[in-house]
Each structure stands twice: as structure tokens, then as C-alpha cells.
Amino acid sequence: MDRLDTLAGFTDEPGRLTRLYLSPAHKAAALQVRQWMAEAGMAAAIDAIGNVAGRYEAAEPGRPALLLGSHIDTVRDAGRYDGNLGVVAAIEAVAELHRRGERLPYVIEVIAFGDEEGVRFPTTLSGSRAIAGTFDPASLASRDAEGTSLEQALRSFGGDPAAIPALARRRERVLGYVELHIEQGPVLESLNLPVGVVTAINGASRFTIEVTGTAGHAGTVPMDLRQDALAAAAEMILAVERRAKGAEPGLVATVGRIEARPGAPNVIPGQVAFTLDVRAPADQDRHKAVEDLAAAFATCAARRRVRMKLDKTYDEPAVTCAPWLVGQLAAAVERAGVRPHLLPSGAGHDGLAMVALCDVAMLFVRCAGGISHNPAEAITAEDADVAVAVLLDFLRRLALPA
Numbered sequence: 214m215d216r217l218d219t220l221a222g223f224t225d226e227p228g229r230l231t232r233l234y235l236s237p238a239h240k241a242a243a244l245q246v247r248q249w250m251a252e253a254g255m256a257a258a259i260d261a262i263g264n265v266a267g268r269y270e271a272a273e274p275g276r277p278a279l280l281l282g283s284h285i286d287t288v289r290d291a292g293r294y295d296g297n298l299g300v301v302a303a304i305e306a307v308a309e310l311h312r313r314g315e316r317l318p319y320v321i322e323v324i325a326f327g328d329e330e331g332v333r334f335p336t337t338l339s340g341s342r343a344i345a346g347t348f349d350p351a352s353l354a355s356r357d358a359e360g361t362s363l364e365q366a367l368r369s370f371g372g373d374p375a376a377i378p379a380l381a382r383r384r385e386r387v388l389g390y391v392e393l394h395i396e397q398g399p400v401l402e403s404l405n406l407p408v409g410v411v412t413a414i415n416g417a418s419r420f421t422i423e424v425t426g427t428a429g430h431a432g433t434v435p436m437d438l439r440q441d442a443l444a445a446a447a448e449m450i451l452a453v454e455r456r457a458k459g460a461e462p463g464l465v466a467t468v469g470r471i472e473a474r475p476g477a478p479n480v481i482p483g484q485v486a487f488t489l490d491v492r493a494p495a496d497q498d499r500h501k502a503v504e505d506l507a508a509a510f511a512t513c514a515a516r517r518r519v520r521m522k523l524d525k526t527y528d529e530p531a532v533t534c535a536p537w538l539v540g541q542l543a544a545a546v547e548r549a550g551v552r553p554h555l556l557p558s559g560a561g562h563d564g565l566a567m568v569a570l571c572d573v574a575m576l577f578v579r580c581a582g583g584i585s586h587n588p589a590e591a592i593t594a595e596d597a598d599v600a601v602a603v604l605l606d607f608l609r610r611l612a613l614p615a
Contacts, residue, residue, distance in 0.1 A: 214594050214597060216249065216301045217293050217294060217297055217298065217301055218293070219245065220242055220245065220246075220285065220293065220297050220301070221293035221297075223238045223239075223241045223242040223245070224238050225237065225238045226289075226290075229289075229290045229291075229588065230287055230290065230291045230292070230293060230588065231287060231288075231289045231290060231291065232285070232286055232287045232291070233286060233287075233289075233332055233333040234263065234286045234327045234328040234330070234332070234333045234334065234339070234366075235263055235327065235328075235333070235363075235366040235367060235369070235370045235372075236333070239263065239285070239286060239327060239370070240370055240371070242285050243259050243263065243265045243285065243325065243327075244259075246265045246285060246300060246304075246325045247259060247265050247267075249301075249304050250265065250267030250304055250307075250323060251267070252308070253267070253269075253304050253305075253307045253308035253311055254269060254307065254308065254310075254311030255267030255268055255269045255304075255307060255323065256268045256270075259371065259372075260343075260372075260380055261343075261372050261373040261374070261375075261376035261377050261379070261380055262327065262339060262340055262343045262348070262367065262372055262377050262380060263327040263328075263340060263367065263370055263372050264324055264325060264326050264327055264340040264343070264344065264380075265285070265324070265325040266322060266323070266324050266325075267304070267307070267322065267323045267324075268320060268321075268322050269307045269310065269311070269316075269320065269321040269322070269323075270316065270320055271316055271317060271318060271319050271320045272316035272317060272318060273318070276318060276319045276320055277319055277320065277385070277386050277387060277388050278319060278320035278321065278322045278382075278386060278387055278388065279319050279320070279321055279322070279387075279388045279389055279390075279391065279608070279611070280322050280323075280324060280344075280382075280387060280388075280389070280390040280391070280567070280571070281299075281303035281306075281307075281321060281322070281323045281324070281390075281391055281392070281393075281604075282299060282300055282303055282322075282323050282324035282325055282326060282390075282392065282563070283296045283297070283298070283299025283300050283303075283325070283326065283329075283392050283393070283394055283562075283563065284296035284297075284299075284300075284325065284326040284327065284328075284329030284330070284340070284563060285297055285300055285325045285326070285327065286326075286327050286328055286329060286330050286332070287330060287332075288330050288332055288586045289332060290587075290588060291586060291587075291588070291590075292584070292585060292586065292587055292588055292589065292590020292591075293590065294395045294580065294585075294590050294591075294592050295394075295395060295397065295585050295586065295590060296326075296329060296330075296394070298393065298394065298395055298578065298592070298597070298600075299392050299393040299394050300323070300325040302393045302597070302600060302601050302604060303323040303393065303604070304323055305601050306601055306604045306605045306608060307321055307323060309605055310605070310608070310609075315609070317608065317609070317611075318613065319388055319611070319613065321608065324340075324341075324344065326338075326340035326341050326344075326563050327339065327340040328340050329341070329562070329563055333357045333366075334352075334355045334356070334357050334363050334366075335355050336352045336355050336363065337527075337561075338563060338565060338566040339352065339363070340563070341563035341564075341565075341566035341567050342566045342569075343377050343380045343381065344380055344381065344382055344566075344567065344570065345381065345382075345566050345567050345568075345569040345570040346378075346381030346382070346569065346570060347566060347569050348377055348378075348380075350374075350377070353367070353374055381570075382570055382571075384570060384571065387570060387571045388571065388572075388613060388614075389535060389538055389571050389572040389573065389574065390563075390564060390567040390570070390571055390572070390573045390574075391538060391542070391573070391574045391575070391576070391604075391607075392562060392563065392564060392573070392574075392575045392576075393575070393576045393578065393600055393601075393604055394558075394562060394575060394576075394577060394578070395577070395578050395579075395580040395585060395590070395592060396409065396556075396577040396578065396579060396580055396583065397558075397559070397560045397580065397583065397585035397586075398559060398560075398583045398585075399582065399583030400554075400556055400583070401554070401556075401577060401578075401579040401580075402579050402580070402581070402582065402583060404554060406551060406552065406554050406579065407551060407578065407579050407595070407596040407599040407600065408546055408549075408551060408576055408577060408578055408579065408596070408599055408600050408603055409546075409553075409554040409555070409556050409576075409577045409579075410539055410542045410543045410546060410553060410554070410555050410556075410574075410575075410576060410577070411534055411539075411555075411556065411557065411558050411574065411575035411576070411577055412494075412533070412534055412539060412555045412556065412557055413494045413531055413532060413533045413534060413557045413558070414494075414531065414532040414534070414557070414558045414560075414561065414562055414564050414565055414573075414575070415463065415465075415492040415493055415494050415499075415531055415557060415558060415559050415560075415561070416492065416493060416494075416495075416496045416499050416529055416530045416531030416532075417490065417491070417492045417499075417527065417528075417529050417561055418490075418491045418492075418499055418500075418503055418525065418527065418528045418529075419488065419489065419490050419491075419525070419526045419527035419528075420488065420489040420503075420523055420524060420525050420526060421486060421487075421488055421489075421523075421524050421526055422446075422449065422486065422487050422488070422489060422510065422521065422522070422523050422524075423484070423485070423486050423521070423522045423524075424442045424443075424445050424446045424449070424484070424485045424486075424487075424514065424519055424520070424521050425442060425483065425484050425519060425520040425521075425522075426439075426440035426441055426442035426445065426481075426482070426483050426484070426517070426518075426519040426520075427439075427440040427481070427483055428474075428475055428480055428481055428482065428483030428484075429480070429481040429483075430479070430480070430481070431478075431479045431480060431481055432479070434481060439481055440481075440483075440517065440518050440519050441481050441482060441517070441519075442473070442482045442483055442484050442485040442519055443473045443481075443482035443485050444517070445485075445513055445514060445517040445519045445521075446471065446473075446485040446487055448513050448517075449487075449509070449510050449513055449521075450468045450471070450487065452506065452509045452510070452513070453466045453467075453468055453489060453506060454466070456502055456505055456506055456509070457491075457502070459502070461493060461495070461498040461501075461502070462494075463492075463493050463494040463495070463498075463557055463559070464491075464492070464493040464498050464499070464502055465491075465492050465493070465559060466489065466490065466491045466492075466502065466506070467489075467490045468487050468488060468489055468490075469488050469490060470487060470488045471485065471486070471487040471488075472485065472486050472487070473485045489506070491503055491506070492559060493531065494531055494557040495531060496530050496531050499531070507523055510523065529561065529565050532564055532565055532568045532573060534564075534572075534573055534574045534575060535572030535573060535574055537572070537614055538572055538573070538574035539555070539574055541607060541610070541611060541612065542574055542576055542603070542607055543555070544610075545603045545604075545606045545607040545610070546576075546603050548606055549599055549602055549603050549606065551599065551603075556577065558575060558577070560585075562575065576600060576603060576604065576607075578592055578596055578597065578600045579592065579593075579596050580592050
């Protein structure tokens with residue numbers, strides 16, 4: 214918990230925690246994490262894309278690796294546990310093995326990823342995609358709000374764009390990827406459980422919708438002759454809520470941003486843009502919801518005599534956690550005296566990228582009120598203790614696949 218407090222001090226904005234990918238605060242946090250990894254008995258380095266990777270060798274040379282970790286970049290005005298908990302917990306588990314003089318039948322590699330949040334650049338999961346071998350070199354040209362390209366920022370950070378392809382791990386040398394993370398939801402708290410085992414990471418689709426009508430005088434255009442883009446968008450947004458309350462388990466949909474133009478109190482809005490985020494643990498449910506909403510938007514636009522344009526900005530399939538890892542995590546939870554509870558993750562994680570390389574699994578930790586991406590994010594030392602104990606027990610007893 215002290216180390217999590219220390220990491221929270223590395224911020225780009227005094228007075229609140231904002232640590233963006235490849236920023237000075239990210240570099241300072243990466244150097245601190247590298248030091249902790251070294252103290253835990255790992256060979257540690259900051260790699261070409263800004264990840265911090267620590268390697269704890271196996272009892273015998275030539276063994277494959279189990280990857281652990283999470284991310285150390287944050288959203289703006291963040292909480293201190295999202296991502297960071299998984300990195301610090303993995304380091305502490307390895308440190309305990311090191312204190313005991315234990316080496317396992319496999320290598321442990323702890324990775325503190327960068328760019329999981331996708332806040333600074335219009336990219337996401339850059340660090341984990343590099344490890345998985347799916348990083349797109351074209352994303353190096355993407356730019357932040359100040360016009361700095363990802364390539365420029367990476368070079369300033371001390372990274373090496375040309376060396377990114379060499380970061381890809383060989384599939385036959387990796388057993389799997391396991392991440393400990395706060396739940397970011399209220400389920401475990403409602404069940405009075407300190408930890409839970411994740412079954413799947415929801416797939417997500419994001420869109421920008423533009424609605425174009427006709428701007429006009431608020432006092433002179435009769436109601437039945439208006440082409441009000443905002444009224445049409447409002448109807449579409451309510452359709453999003455109705456559709457997400459359907460029968461599909463785990464389906465959620467959110468309109469997180471809306472902008473109306475010209476934005477004057479005495480002018481009928483002529484143009485509106487809003488975002489749509491649709492998630493579900495089953496890809497077919499997500500795709501069907503998106504299809505239904507696109508049809509509902511088009512019907513609304515035709516009836517209201519406005520134009521509608523829907524652009525997809527992000528699409529990531531759902532990830533099913535590997536049963537052989539889920540079962541062993543659940544067994545470790547039970548050995549800790551906690552009733553195992555299985556649940557999906559509604560938030561995205563680095564596992565979305567890592568599944569291209571290997572099997573993945575996650576252990577969730579209860580967080581107060583289910584609050585995340587917020588300074589009010591909170592966990593207890595007792596729950597953190599249970600989580601690290603479960604992770605350590607899982608590592609020591611892990612039965613490798615044949």
C-alpha cells in the first residue's frame with residue numbers, strides 16, 4: 214500500500230493523479246518500478262516501447278515464462294489502484310519467492326505496461342500489443358493534442374521505435390498471462406468478497422454519430438417544420454438505453470459525450486455529435502445490439518428529416534479466460550478461505566491484446582463502491598493482502614499444461 218502511495222506521487226498534474234503514456238511522470242514511475250523489480254530479485258529493464266519488464270528465472274534453464282502484470286499509465290484525475298495494484302502485487306509475490314529462495318518450474322516475467330488507457334494518443338494497448346507481436350507501426354505517426362507524434366514521444370522517453378518488433382514474445386516460450394486488478398465495479402462488494410475470478414473480458418465497440426439537421430431561429434421556425442438535430446439525437450440516445458436493457462446478460466451501452474452546434478440558446482441545433490460505447494461478454498450480443506441501434510438511428514433520422522452518419526472508432530472482440538488458469542485461480546481463492554466467485558470484466562484490460570500471444574486470466578480485487586477512474590478509488594490493506602496471498606499460492610502450486 215505504501216508503494217501504491219509512492220506511485221501516486223508521480224503525476225503530470227500537481228494536485229491530482231494524471232500519468233499519461235510516455236510523459237515525464239510515466240518515466241519517473243517506470244524507473245521506480247524497475248528499482249522495485251531489481252530489489253525483488255528480477256533482472257529488470259525499460260523496453261523499447263516504454264514497458265518495464267522484470268524476469269525471475271526458473272529453477273532450471275530453458276523453461277517457458279508465465280507473464281504477470283498490468284499498466285502504470287492512468288486516466289486524467291485518476292485513482293491510485295487501477296493498473297498499479299496489479300504491477301505492485303506481482304512484484305511483491307516475486308519478492309516473497311525471492312526471500313524464500315524459491316525458484317519455480319517456470320520463469321516469471323512481470324510487465325508494467327504503458328498505454329493501456331489510451332488517453333494521450335488515439336491508440337490503446339501499445340505496450341501489450343508490442344509484447345503480443347501485434348503492434349501496428351502506423352500508430353507511431355499518431356499525435357497527441359499538442360501535435361507530438363507517438364514516435365517523437367517515444368524517442369524523448371528513451372525508447373526505440375525500430376526495436377519494437379523484437380519485443381514480441383515467442384508463443385512457445387510463454388505459458389500464459391495473469392493480471393490482478395481492481396474490479397472497477399460493485400459486484401464483489403455486494404457479495405462481501407475480497408476477490409473474484411474473471412471468466413471473460415467484455416468486447417467493446419465505439420462509434421461517433423453525427424446528426425445533421427438545419428439550424429434556425431428558435432422563435433420563428435414552427436415546431437412541425439423543424440429539422441432539430443439535437444431532438445433527433447436525444448431520441449437516439451434514449452434508444453441506446455432501451456436497447457441495452459434487453460435480455461442479453463452483461464450487455465451495456467453508454468453515450469459518454471455529446472456536442473450540439475452552433476450552441477446558442479436561441480438557435481435550433483443544426484448539428485450534433487455524440488459517442489456510443491457498446492460492450493458485452495459475448496461478441497454476438499454486442500454485434501446484434503450495434504446492428505439494432507444503427508437501424509433505430511436510421512429510422513429516427515428519416516422520420517425527423519435529418520441526416521445521420523455513424524463511424525466506428527474502436528472494435529475489440531471479447532476474450533474468454535483460459536479454463537486451466539481460471540480453475541487454478543479459483544482453487545487458490547478457496548484455499549485462502551474465500552468463496553470463489555466467477556464474474557466477467559466489463560472494462561478492457563491488457564489481456565485483450567495478450568490473448569493474441571497466449572492464454573489469459575485475471576483476479577479481481579474488491580474496490581469501495583465499485584468506483585474507478587476517480588480519485589475516490591479505494592481498496593483495503595486486508596483485501597490487498599488476500600489478493601497477493603492468492604496470487605503467491607497460485608504461482609507456487611501452478612500445474613502446467615501438458
